[in-house]
Amino acid sequence: MFKFLNPKQKGYPASLEFRKIPASKITPLILCESFNAPVLLESAFLKTGKGRFSILILKEAFRVTQENQKISLIHEDFNHTLQDSQNFLQILETLRNLAPTPQNLPQDLPLPLGGVGYLGYEFFSQIESIQFKNPSLYDCYDNAFIFGRDFAIFDHFYESLYLISVTYQDECESHNLNQRLEGIIQKLENLQPTQESSKNYTSEIISKDKQSYYTHMVTTLKEEIYKGNLLQCVPSQSMQIKSNLPPLKAYMNLRTNNPSPYMYYYNFGHFQIIGSSPEVLIKLESLDEKTAKLTLRPIAGTRKRGMNEIEDSRLEEELIHNEKENAEHLMLLDLGRNDIGKVAIGGSVKVTQEKVIEKYAKVMHLVSEVEGIMDLQTHKKDDALLAAFPAGTVSGAPKIQAIKTIESLEEHKRGIYAGAIGYFTQSGDMNFAIAIRTAIYQNGIYYLQAGAGIVYDSIPKEEYLETKNKMLSLVEAIMGENNGK
Structure with missing residues (x-):
């Protein structure tokens, strides 16, 4: 009290x-x-x-x-x-x-x-x-x-x-x-090493395959883009896995098979969250009493990892030179610059990395980094979070119209998925990831969700498969590698 x-x-x-x-x-x-x-x-x-x-x-x-x-x-x-x-x-x-x-x-x-x-x-x-x-x-x-x-x-x-x-x-x-x-x-x-449990854990996917549902969303969005109502949009689909695997054990598996810059386990009592997000939403670090550095790293453009080094290199080259993926990335990079520009000192926003390849266990991404300087005498620190939320890479462009369109097409609230997950310091500095590659566990069910960026020349089936690839690390962490494929 x-x-x-x-x-x-x-x-x-x-x-x-x-x-x-x-x-x-x-x-x-x-x-x-x-x-x-x-x-x-x-x-x-x-x-x-x-x-x-x-x-x-x-x-x-x-x-x-x-x-x-x-x-x-x-x-x-x-x-x-x-x-x-x-x-x-x-x-x-x-x-x-x-x-x-x-x-x-x-x-x-x-x-x-x-x-x-x-x-x-x-x-x-x-x-x-x-x-x-x-x-x-x-x-x-x-x-x-x-x-x-x-x-x-x-x-x-x-x-x-x-x-x-x-x-x-x-x-x-x-x-x-x-x-x-x-x-x-x-x-x-007095800690004693914990004994490995010999219990057999069982898991099964209980949600229906949503290929037709997802490809219909993609087709609808392409029509909206063709009409000029949108430039890009990121619809998502969900998956549910019934499992008795404890969330902390699922997190242990996830951190092993998909190491990422942001890994987290939360236990709120009546539900748990596990995740390994590759993408920062907003990071704010005070430089002095008057200024703070802002960082965001938009990720847009995805390929699955190859089965061997030769295939991996081929897929990397394909991603780097793919016209559709590059167009999508540049749109969201511009949106990221605009988001930071809302609260940054004029002329301070710069792209410090542009379209570099980052590889994770199951997928590779095109990634850029945007930085800016915020004047703490004219803005509150929370303004940086408000300017960036939600990320363009999970909504689209123009952002507000994309969010309205997603709400009209998707069947459920997104909830934790695609929100901000992280922390504040005592001074109000912050470090937040986008809640992707994230699962919520409640009443014996894991809830997963992933999206793909849709542009005018997207191929519906390929976008559907991209969402499946993005959930693969979580599926394998919960079900095991053989069952996850």
Whole structure:
């Protein structure tokens, strides 16, 4: 409970304590499993291996959720509906301002004190006056962020583990942070290697094949493009897999078979999220008190990976020189420049990488990178997220018309798929991926979804197969390689 919810209660000041210990014998997955952690964030790359940092929330302090218009502050002891006219991002900002300011920690340590979570695709209705009326496939929050009590951050370069415990300004309950940290360290010292389960897991695809449904959408969109109503659009299709494979085990498989810059496991209790997204939506890093660097990396243009090096090289050359894929990529690169340009200082937007090939386990992509500088005296940091959301690479161009068209064609709300997933720091800096290559697990069913960019010369069957290829890593993580093909 916070003092602002009950002014008669005593409020305590924000505080932070940490310990730095060797991490040579501890892994993020062991910690996640042993502490039943609600959040694990990692990075990895196919060529270079794991990224520098892994981030865990070992213990949740509270969460902020939104369902329809209802915004709730949820703690293990209470569930309070916030009767405030502020929007969801404003409430997140208010709460992250209650977090302690990190001191005596490395400046580059990614500490997500401003909340870790997601904005669903339909959050766009809070940016533009668009109504989303399609039914949902699953029962999850529209938007949700977890604020941590205890954190574990691995610095893999130095084989160090930072254990951090915090209290938030005006909490009505006191916490002995040093005692919490000693308890965590003692638990780490007594950790026993987990035994591999001999249980047989079963999985089966229970959704119907949607080739005719998807190719019909592509044909309809090509007509809209021919009429001049759209330049490009990204329809998606979903898949459901019934499985008793625990989500953390599915995540373990996914991080092995599809290492990506953004890998994540979330446990919200009544549903879980696993993902390995290749694409940043928006990254904001403060340069000083007055300016911040913005980065986004549009991905558009896809081919499956080859069966051998010769075929892989042939497919790479085909992608690089394909007129349709290049046209699609340049459209979305321009949209990305325009998105950053809404909030960047005039003349600061630049393309730092253009149409480079990035290879993942099952697919390869054409990727560009756009950077810009934002003036923090004229814009709030959240403005960068609002400008980029949702990504053009999962909606289309012109963006608003593409989103309206997708809503009219697709059968269900997208929910978490194609939204933003990541975190804020205490200062409001942010790092968000696009929620693609992502599965939601609820009531024994994994929900997958993928889209393809449609332009005037798209071939419907090929676009359908592209969506299947994009889901392949998730299918194999859940069902096994032989069943995933």
